[in-house]
Structures are given as structure tokens and as C-alpha cells.
Amino acid sequence: MPGQKTATSPSGRNCDLTGIPIKVPELIAYSFTPAYVARGAVTTPAEINKLKGYIKNAFEAQLNNEGYSMVEIMCSCPTNWNLPPIAARQRLIDEVIPYYGLGEIKKRGV
Numbered sequence: 377m378p379g380q381k382t383a384t385s386p387s388g389r390n391c392d393l394t395g396i397p398i399k400v401p402e403l404i405a406y407s408f409t410p411a412y413v414a415r416g417a418v419t420t421p422a423e424i425n426k427l428k429g430y431i432k433n434a435f436e437a438q439l440n441n442e443g444y445s446m447v448e449i450m451c452s453c454p455t456n457w458n459l460p461p462i463a464a465r466q467r468l469i470d471e472v473i474p475y476y477g478l479g480e481i482k483k484r485g486v
Contacts, residue, residue, distance in 0.1 A: 377475050382456050397475075401448045405482040411443030413482040417450040419469055423478070430480065437484050450476065 377397055379388040405413040412434050416427030434445035452464035459467060
């Protein structure tokens with residue numbers, strides 16, 4: 377994310393030097409012909425249950441030879457973000473998820 381501070385970028389990400397973050401699921405969904413693409417997070421039990429459904433859909437599409445599938449899983453990184461675990465989870469909820477978004481990007485059969 378632009379400006380994101382990590383252990384290896386303590387001043388924050390400078391997109392002029394490193395480029396903008398690549399939203400890989402969107403790139404795959406709109407550049408190729410995948411069967412299923414989604415992004416989920418491990419923030420709450422409800423989000424984990426949604427993520428399980430995304431993963432199930434991805435495997436079913438693969439097993440039914442519908443085409444390539446991808447599920448991106450977002451989670452906090454307390455070590456790299458240099459934050460305690462609870463603060464890292466909150467950062468994921470407050471900053472990272474709003475930037476990237478969650479959900480099914482390319483649904484099966486559509």
C-alpha cells in the first residue's frame with residue numbers, strides 16, 4: 377500500500393520509487409480467462425467462513441476442469457509491520473482491507 381511502513385521500509389512505501397502495489401487477483405481476473413478469483417481475510421469468524429467458501433469454489437472449479445482459480449488470503453503480519461498482534465489485526469481491518477477489498481472478483485459460470 378502507498379505509504380505502508382514495514383520493518384524493511386520504515387519510512388513507508390514510496391510508489392515513485394517502487395511502483396504501485398499490484399492487485400494480483402484483479403490482474404488475473406481481467407487479463408486471463410480464469411474460472412474463479414476471490415480475495416478473503418482471516419479477521420473474524422464470519423470472514424473466515426466466507427473464505428472457506430471461496431476456497432471450496434476454487435477447488436471445485438479446478439476439479440471440474442472449469443479453468444484456473446485463485447484465492448488471495450489476507451492476514452496480518454505483526455512481525456513485518458512491527459506491531460503487536462491485536463494492533464496488526466486492527467490495521468488489516470482499518471487500512472489494508474479497505475485498500476484492496478474483499479470478495480469474489482470473478483464468479484464461476486459468469
